[in-house]
Amino acid sequence: MGHVKGAEENLTVSKLREWFPDATFSTKDFRNETTLLIRSGDLIRICRYLKEDPGLLYDFLSDLTAVDRLGDHPRFEVVYHLYSLQYTQRIRLKVQVGEGEAVPSVTSVWGAADWHEREVFDMFGICFEGHPDLRRILMPEEWEGFPLRKDYPVQAAPKWWEEGATSD
């Protein structure tokens, strides 16, 4: 899975270098998987290109999630796993984002991003600019805090619970 052969891997990266000479990005290969770290300003045009280029056709958004690198600046990484049904290739895109900053929404490129971005918003508090309906998805609407952040405790009771427990 995700085995990117040397030739194809270079194809995606070299095509991007050719088409986006002004965009800065870095690549990393680990365990036969390629990761592209790009700037959030380039995200939409790169995604659209990766999806539509006839030689790449990353038409399937497999997964979209985030990682909290507490202590690093910028703090969060938003991670996109793209898949090409035609060429059975995978590529991972990463965008770094600081606390309180927003990332452009890719819902206009892949409809599947809708719930994924809502989940990342719900769990990490990262906002997606241009998302049609950005609200919590798994946690209750009135929930405070973002559970998957590293500074959110694993075991904690919500405020109403604590208050209820002590008022007796």
Place this chain on the structure above:
Amino acid sequence: MTERRTMTINMGPQHPSTHGVLRLVLELDGEIIVRCMPHIGYLHTGMEKVAESKRFQQVVPITDRMDYLAPLSNNLAYALAVEKLLGIEAPPRAQVIRVMLTELTRIGSHLVWLGTHAIDIGAMSVFLYAFREREAILDMYEQVSGARMMSSYFRVGGLLADLPEGFEKTVRSFIASFPDRLAEYEDLLTHNPIWIERTRGVGVIKPEEAVDLGLSGPSLRACGVAWDIRKSNPYSGYEQFHFEMSRGYHGDVYDRYLCRIFEMRQSVAIVRQALEGLPDGPVVVADPKLIPPPKPMIKQSMEALIDHFLLWSKGFVVPAGEVYQSVESPRGEYGIYLVSDGGNKPYRVHFRTPSFVNLQSLPRMAEGRLVADLVAIIGSIDIVLGEVDR
């Protein structure tokens, strides 16, 4: 008055046909669904958060509890992801046993789908038959792992233990009788005019819409998109097995039904090949840092005792890095995104569960249809809410 009046109602969260606790807010014009809004999260238990505080091997039981109808598919994805990060591969015998049991899991999961889907639409007897066969598969889980549902049989580095004595005979007798049983279910449904009336042309989704919404598994193949991860990006030795990919044409509830029935037959073929080609040898990697030493050795060797103690108190460390590993679960692409910081616990695990993503296409399939069709459509996407909410 020319203004159209619509009514908004709640379906769920406690509704038997939502296969768990799914709440749908429906805007209705008479009996026609104008708008369908799924509300999820009722079963959210923070599995990804919990996984960050568990050692790598301890995450395996969490994956069981997500898709509780196909625990072994989830175990497999997780074990493969950690093994990929470690840069190791399970021994050949373990790989074939993994394939065999994952395919039995697929049959078991599809049987629950078939039974509940049929009962939703009003065919009671199929449910009783399907659960009879599923019982045989749960018995097999119990034989290999001691647990009927939360088996946790696949571990990082191989399997919990080798197959028990007599297991191959049990599987052989199951796959000998199962194709005929499947033919009986088909007699009850495939050409049944009521079944066809309720399912054909219902909940149609076009292939390009399905790909855009990230639909995967049998529901995607029913639209005519030929994508099966076992074929396109084989894992655990699937490239050595001969089987055909299911394929539909219309993307409706009926084609999804046909695809899953077809897949059960193919799974039987894979299980048969696995039984015939089952190699001998160990079922775990020979690495004392990953796998506890055999019990008698602990009493003889100081090193074995130390390895044993370290494994149960600290676990093992995994090199820093990140991998994405996906498998074809009965419901579609089940992916694990695993990040390690070089410690003995995952820094971050994300479970890309097919039910969560597939559920997004429900409104697209249901809007413009009758309320009664909604029940058929929900059944046909085959969601497990434990996996949607995690």
